[in-house]
Amino acid sequence: MIQSTRQTLRIYAGPKARAHIREHGLLPEHIHVIPGAAGGPKGLILGPIDRLLFGSWLPKSSQPIHLVGASIGAWRMATACLASPIDGFIRLERDYVHQDYPLAPGQRRPTAQQVSESFQSNLESFYLGHISQVLHHPRYRLHVLCSRGKHLLSKEHGFLTPLGYAMAYLSNAISRRTMGIWLERTVFSSPGAAGLGGRPFEIDDFATRELRLTEENFLQAVQASCSIPFALKAVPAIADAPAGAYWDGGITDYHLHLNYQGLVLYPHFQRAVVPGWLDKQLKARHRPTAFLDNTIVLAPDPAWVACLPNQKLPDRTDFVTYSNDLKARIRNWTIAIGESQRLADEFNEWLTRPDFDRVEPL
Secondary structure (H helix, E strand, O other): OOOOOOOOEEEEEOHHHHHHHHHHOOOHHHOOEEEEOOOHHHHHHHHHHHHHHHHHHHHHOOOOEEEEEEOHHHHHHHHHOOOOHHHHHHHHHHHHHOOOOOOOOOOOOOOHHHHHHHHHHHHHHHHOOOHHHHHOOOOEEEEEEEEEEOHHHOOOOOOHHHHHHHHHHHHHHHOHHHHOOOEEEEEEEOOOOOOOOOOOEOOOOOOEEEEEOOOOOHHHHHHHHOOOEOOEOOEOOOOOOOOOOEEEOOOOOOOOOOOEOOOEEEEOOOOOOOOOHHHOOOHHHHOOOHHHOOEEEEEEOHHHHOOOHHHOOOOOHHHHHOOOOHHHHHHHHHHHHHHOHHHHHHHHHHHHOOOHHHEEEO
């Protein structure tokens, strides 16, 4: 157990969200949107908050809510739509932590084919028999974001795919809109609950296609949303969707920095909401914009993160660091996840006794 008297949770809010909290506080019936960011193992620390929100807090209200996810965020948000979300989140955590890919002598990391086949099998086991309840949840409308490749990226290829991503990187350096030449944001949305409107964000900021999420394409869309280039294989085709290779939704929308409508509650693993995966090194794009004016971000205090194993959140580099020591990775990830219960406990305490002085500008 990590001993600390520091606050673990930081609460940030855009100007309109801060004004709302100052005037009305924060009640479950105020929430219109919950995003789930890409970020791989980092998302594991949000499990306790997910269980609090979807297990006990949001059920106190009855309004429809949009759940928007990319990569592991799509897996989390789809899990929230299950009939037993707490059980689902516990299983998601267990399945993710215990991933194991047998390596040949001298092999440092699994092949993209190995990871994709394992993940496909896991998704089928996780959701088969439950897809209808996810798509037709009485309150939640699920939006799964993928990135559809165009031109050089329209098919996965040993030489053309790296070249296509190099072109996308250069285009993105010019502007996010220019990257739309190579990659299209694709939003798969469930049919929705009665009385629930369309998507909860504008789409005029980037090349976007909207499609229906169905029982036929659900598993393909979620797998594509989690298919990190070169770490997993692209999904080569999705039912009822245009031709093209489909990759991780985080490429176009890493942290879902979208022009949201309505009050947004965003459990996140850091303060910055980075627009796209290729923007990670472009620090000028990490600043908040008017898109996030209605957004409340729940994030861990960096000082708390520094007390975790290896002084960081779990991340994808751990698969290589612990490639030959599965037990050590599981042990350190389990410690980090256990400590993250403090995030949920502190938020629950704040909800009981709201202190506006803790709400920092985003």
